[in-house]
Amino acid sequence: KPGTNISLSPHRRFNPLKNEWVLVSPQRNLRPWQGKSETPNTVEKPPHDTSCYLCAGNKRIGGAANPEYRGTYVFPNDFPALLPDGIGPASTDNPLFVSTPVRGTAKVICFSERHDLTMARLPVAGIRDVVETWIEQTALLAKDYRWVAIFENKGEAMGCSNPHPHGQIWASDFLPNEITTEDKTQAAYLQHHSRVLLLDYVLEEMERQDRVVVENQSWIAVVPYWAVWPFETLLVPKRHVPRMLDLTVPEKADLADILKRLTTRYDNLFKTDFPYSMGWHSAPFTDRSNEHWQLHAHFYPPLLRSASVKKFMVGYEMLSEPQRDMTAESAAKVLRGLPETHFRPTNE
Amino acid sequence: KPGTNISLSPHRRFNPLKNEWVLVSPQRNLRPWQGKSETPNTVEKPPHDTSCYLCAGNKRIGGAANPEYRGTYVFPNDFPALLPDGIGPASTDNPLFVSTPVRGTAKVICFSERHDLTMARLPVAGIRDVVETWIEQTALLAKDYRWVAIFENKGEAMGCSNPHPHGQIWASDFLPNEITTEDKTQAAYLQHHSRVLLLDYVLEEMERQDRVVVENQSWIAVVPYWAVWPFETLLVPKRHVPRMLDLTVPEKADLADILKRLTTRYDNLFKTDFPYSMGWHSAPFTDRSNEHWQLHAHFYPPLLRSASVKKFMVGYEMLSEPQRDMTAESAAKVLRGLPETHFRPTNE
Ligand SMILES: O=P(O)(O)O[C@H]1O[C@H](CO)[C@@H](O)[C@H](O)[C@H]1O
Ligand SMILES: O=P(O)(O)O[C@H]1O[C@H](CO)[C@@H](O)[C@H](O)[C@H]1O
Numbered sequence: 001k002p003g004t005n006i007s008l009s010p011h012r013r014f015n016p017l018k019n020e021w022v023l024v025s026p027q028r029n030l031r032p033w034q035g036k037s038e039t040p041n042t043v044e045k046p047p048h049d050t051s052c053y054l055c056a057g058n059k060r061i062g063g064a065a066n067p068e069y070r071g072t073y074v075f076p077n078d079f080p081a082l083l084p085d086g087i088g089p090a091s092t093d094n095p096l097f098v099s100t101p102v103r104g105t106a107k108v109i110c111f112s113e114r115h116d117l118t119m120a121r122l123p124v125a126g127i128r129d130v131v132e133t134w135i136e137q138t139a140l141l142a143k144d145y146r147w148v149a150i151f152e153n154k155g156e157a158m159g160c161s162n163p164h165p166h167g168q169i170w171a172s173d174f175l176p177n178e179i180t181t182e183d184k185t186q187a188a189y190l191q192h193h194s195r196v197l198l199l200d201y202v203l204e205e206m207e208r209q210d211r212v213v214v215e216n217q218s219w220i221a222v223v224p225y226w227a228v229w230p231f232e233t234l235l236v237p238k239r240h241v242p243r244m245l246d247l248t249v250p251e252k253a254d255l256a257d258i259l260k261r262l263t264t265r266y267d268n269l270f271k272t273d274f275p276y277s278m279g280w281h282s283a284p285f286t287d288r289s290n291e292h293w294q295l296h297a298h299f300y301p302p303l304l305r306s307a308s309v310k311k312f313m314v315g316y317e318m319l320s321e322p323q324r325d326m327t328a329e330s331a332a333k334v335l336r337g338l339p340e341t342h343f344r345p346t347n348e
Numbered sequence: 349k350p351g352t353n354i355s356l357s358p359h360r361r362f363n364p365l366k367n368e369w370v371l372v373s374p375q376r377n378l379r380p381w382q383g384k385s386e387t388p389n390t391v392e393k394p395p396h397d398t399s400c401y402l403c404a405g406n407k408r409i410g411g412a413a414n415p416e417y418r419g420t421y422v423f424p425n426d427f428p429a430l431l432p433d434g435i436g437p438a439s440t441d442n443p444l445f446v447s448t449p450v451r452g453t454a455k456v457i458c459f460s461e462r463h464d465l466t467m468a469r470l471p472v473a474g475i476r477d478v479v480e481t482w483i484e485q486t487a488l489l490a491k492d493y494r495w496v497a498i499f500e501n502k503g504e505a506m507g508c509s510n511p512h513p514h515g516q517i518w519a520s521d522f523l524p525n526e527i528t529t530e531d532k533t534q535a536a537y538l539q540h541h542s543r544v545l546l547l548d549y550v551l552e553e554m555e556r557q558d559r560v561v562v563e564n565q566s567w568i569a570v571v572p573y574w575a576v577w578p579f580e581t582l583l584v585p586k587r588h589v590p591r592m593l594d595l596t597v598p599e600k601a602d603l604a605d606i607l608k609r610l611t612t613r614y615d616n617l618f619k620t621d622f623p624y625s626m627g628w629h630s631a632p633f634t635d636r637s638n639e640h641w642q643l644h645a646h647f648y649p650p651l652l653r654s655a656s657v658k659k660f661m662v663g664y665e666m667l668s669e670p671q672r673d674m675t676a677e678s679a680a681k682v683l684r685g686l687p688e689t690h691f692r693p694t695n696e
Binding site for chain 1: 442
């Protein structure tokens with residue numbers, strides 16, 4: 001067990017999913033801040049915004065009009081990074097100039113017709129609707145593609161150009177870097193320990209408790225031992241579930257419940273619409289055995305100490321390795337202490 | 349050789365240094381922008397700012413006063429992420445909760461007493477002074493540490509809290525993730541090809557020319573084939589040089605020359621103090637053979653299409669893999685076409 005010292009002095013922690021280290025410098029917590037501020041977003045938006053290209057009935061950038069949808073609404077990205085037709089041959093004659101054509105598709109998923117709500121402020125039934133749509137889209141795209149990326153960029157700090165609650169789905173015929181890595185690390189763990197990495201991890205965290213943020217019957221959210229972002233969390237089912245498609249009915253309901261509670265805590269932390277990028281990792285759609293895979297979501301939120309002060313992953317982080325100040329345990333303690341009633345009443 | 353199609357349709361390229369892929373979506377170049385803007389920085393600053401904690405003679409945050417320095421000035425970081433005394437034992441009993449104490453130190457290096465200049469606007473002799481200081485500090489810290497990270501975060505977009513031209517030096521008793529990876533990939537290349545990876549790469553780029561931004565007798569700067577950031581560059585000596593300590597006198601002079609020319613082009617691109625994080629990678633200070641290592645600098649600039657529009661590395665990038673729109677060849681062409689006279693006259 002780590003001694004008490006580790007929470008006070010510089011150390012590295014190992015991320016067994018990514019096979020990488022993070023530098024933790026808890027003693028640095030007190031340094032003053034002179035840097036850039038983001039503008040905190042506290043003004044209430046209208047439930048429907050005529051200038052929003054995601055609102056029901058409005059025209060999109062590409063020219064098409066949205067239907068008068070209620071609940072979730074999925075449409076093709078007007079400027080997709082991936083296209084269904086791969087063109088041209090792979091280039092592999094020189095090992096330093098290797099490229100390969102790819103096939104894929106990109107969609108946008110509106111979480112609700114309500115322009116003014118975020119996941120934290122949607123009713124649980126609305127989040128349940130999002131969960132069902134994620135599952136539906138995954139099933140659909142898995143027919144054509146090996147990997148389906150489900151993610152959400154939330155807030156201007158995360159490059160999200162429209163506050164209307166929405167996420168993205170990018171499917172591809174290749175396994176992206178992060179999936180390839182998690183596939184390898186989880187497979188190696190299963191081989192060495194005959195157990196599932198993230199299930200072992202979750203059981204141990206339920207025992208230790210000091211990094212747990214919130215849990216219910218089927219799910220647990222922790223600030224992982226190896227967290228990089230100040231208030232990063234990992235959301236995992238308590239049972240062995242390789243893919244979203246494998247979730248039972250109660251597990252889906254519990255997922256909506258814990259998403260509501262986790263994102264509400266996030267918003268309450270700095271009394272702001274808490275920005276983050278979040279997304280799902282799960283077994284890819286290949287013929288290989290996927291028993292080593294455990295479904296999970298990563299939340300990567302940039303804020304550090306207020307609605308306007310974020311952690312910058314820059315020189316040392318980009319060129320050497322990720323660095324954080326506060327320990328994962330301190331971050332979890334703060335999040336655990338927050339109420340699960342949103343600081344702003346919701347006008348449903 | 350890649351066909352003409354590759355510059356128009358989605359593909360992946362392989363980064364042999366990081367052993368990772370990047371998704372390239374050239375067809376996405378035309379999408380409109382609705383997102384966040386940074387404030388472009390065009391106001392001239394005073395040569396000396398009494399409120400700047402890096403200016404000569406002024407008080408620092410920690411309370412100490414800077415001397416009346418001219419040229420470069422190195423001092424210990426007032427809030428170091430690393431400390432010279434490692435405390436506590438490594439924790440390795442559970443493979444999912446591995447941590448290890450670390451030793452290290454962090455310093456700040458002011459590039460000049462001039463508050464208003466950046467590397468692009470310093471005289472070449474001033475940049476030469478910076479190069480000498482990098483080398484001096486590396487030699488000094490290599491006595492105690494296995495790795496010396498030399499880097500610069502420039503601009504508010506890169507979390508740099510003070511415009512006074514300065515960089516950082518973090519030394520550690522461990523090899524950070526990025527160094528471990530580049531060490532492995534370069535060693536494997538030497539073993540398979542009996543040649544140095546980055547030297548082979550540079551020779552080939554000198555031949556192909558389409559990714560070259562600027563070169564002189566001893567150095568070349570290219571937008572690497574596998575670039576992730578829109579205007580990312582890689583700066584490499586044309587001769588086999590494992591470490592900065594191995595540079596000859598003319599190579600140091602040529603380094604100052606090419607740094608001036610490269611950073612001037614960057615500033616001229618969007619007529620702004622071009623933000624970036626840059627840093628040096630070189631053979632670590634270990635007993636092993638380092639013949640596979642080639643010294644190089646990475647420049648990671650965030651701007652995409654104006655002084656205020658940056659590329660966000662968010663959901664897909666963090667959770668799947670890096671994605672870029674414009675090809676490396678297009679970016680290099682743009683940078684190559686720019687003048688080497690700074691858009692703002694320097695008051696020396
Ligand atoms: O030490 P500074 O300049 O205050 O801090 C900046 O650079 C460091 C090294 O890349 C980062 O860890 C910080 O997040 C960033 O704000
Ligand atoms: O598609 P969007 O929301 O315009 O774009 C945003 O998310 C994408 C996927 O993470 C990124 O590639 C873009 O850099 C970012 O601005």
